[in-house]
Amino acid sequence: MSINDIDWVEQEAALEAAAKARATYVWCEDSRKSVHAELMEDGRKKQGIDKVNAQEAYAYRHPKYKEHLEKKRVALQEYENLRMKYELLTLKISVWQSLAKYQSTNR
Secondary structure, eight states: OOGGGSOHHHHHHHHHHHHHHHHHHHHHHHHHHHHHHHHHHHHHHTSOOOSHHHHHHHHHHSHHHHHHHHHHHHHHHHHHHHHHHHHHHHHHHHHHHHHHHHHHHTO
């Protein structure tokens, strides 16, 4: 492997994608309770559900809530995938640096 083998533009794009995926994950985590509360309110107003535990059950099984959780899962999976690729690249660069240093001292 040579340092010239690395596509730096592609690596920068991957880092931007990782940042976007992480931001999406954090947004999903932060807004989960809001989505849940909105669906509980929807259960009370539109479905006529009076008991809080029934409203909560309605919210948890609502497709909108499940969709929100799926978006969170996808964002985390994408972020972790890109993070692992970045760590692998960092390791490859470290190996390349070690080899280059070793080769320069043995000339």
